[in-house]
């Protein structure tokens with residue numbers, strides 16, 4: 001049936017793996033702990049979800065057993081969305097995704113900021129602490 005399409009939905013990405021090694025060497029404080037040998041970098045060639053460039057997923061317990069713990073995380077880049085970005089922006093997305101891997105290389109770290117883009121852009125990330133005169 002649709003097997004051909006399914007088979008080509010994902011591709012292993014050496015492009016993002018190489019970027020990840022460069023980022024890891026440069027930003028030791030934030031992502032130096034990430035064991036890149038246990039991360040599979042994939043490009044999704046078909047999907048283009050709104051406002052989403054990439055995502056990081058933990059390998060399931062079953063997968064970990066099956067592959068003898070060789071793979072712990074998948075970072076998936078949505079090619080159709082990534083294609084519109086510059087090389088620097090692509091690297092920034094990759095950096096962001098690597099930040100999702102916790103210190104023990106076991107779990108996903110959730111975002112520590114949730115806010116409105118408009119407010120963050122206009123007033124900066126610490127706007128609540130700055131006691132701004134907005135009235």
Ligand SMILES: [Zn+2]
Nearest residue numbers: 096097100111
């Ligand atoms: Zn994220």
